[in-house]
Amino acid sequence: MVTRYGINDWLELRLGWNWEAGGSPNTISSGGSDPEEPTENKVERDSQLIYGFKAALTSQSAWQPQSAVILQGGTPTFGKDTATQLVATYVVGWQFANRWKWDSSLRYGYDSSAGDHFNIWAPSTVLKIPLGEQWAVHGEYFGVISQGRASDQAQHYFSPGVHYLVTRDLEIGIRVGWGLNPDADRFFSNAGLGWRY
DSSP states (O other), X not given: OEEEEESSSSEEEEEEXXXXXXXXXXXXXXXXXXXXXXXXXXXXXXXXXXXXXXXXXXXXXXXBOEEEXXXXXXXXXXXXXXXXXXXXXXXXXXXXXTSOEEEEEEEEEEEEETTEEEEXXXXXXXXXXXXXXXXXXXXEEEEEEEESSSSOOEEEEEEEEEEEEEETTEEEEEEXXXXXXXXXXXXXXXXXEEEOO
């Protein structure tokens, strides 16, 4: 869950909470992935308090994209992780005359595992195409790349999905995805909803 509150037309405060239960954490879930830990079939539970802000930088004008920066902290509230993680994200995007949207981002975080401190870079780009007034499809590339750890990894994914606008303020969606290289998980899927109030 993420709640967002607009202070003005360029600054938004964010407060959220995440709860996950399922298989061992990986790069698709918020729990991260440690390649040096075995991923047996066991149930893991994690939760995290998320807080921060999003600030607009530029508006779209011809080829100049709309852009913003997001600074966010996440403090574990349940599970084996105990360290607060800070993340900075730069986002850019364009909306075209045919209502297609192309958004890209570069996320940076700092993490640790068993005393090993390292950087995590996460680039992504997604094209969202509306199909009528209520349906949309998307195709996304994203990666999770570590830098400075004992054994660095570069995980790359492709993920298509479909979204349905139930009402003007309620959207549901599902996506699947495949790893594009040996470091990446082979397959994932998830579903979610967005509700504006």
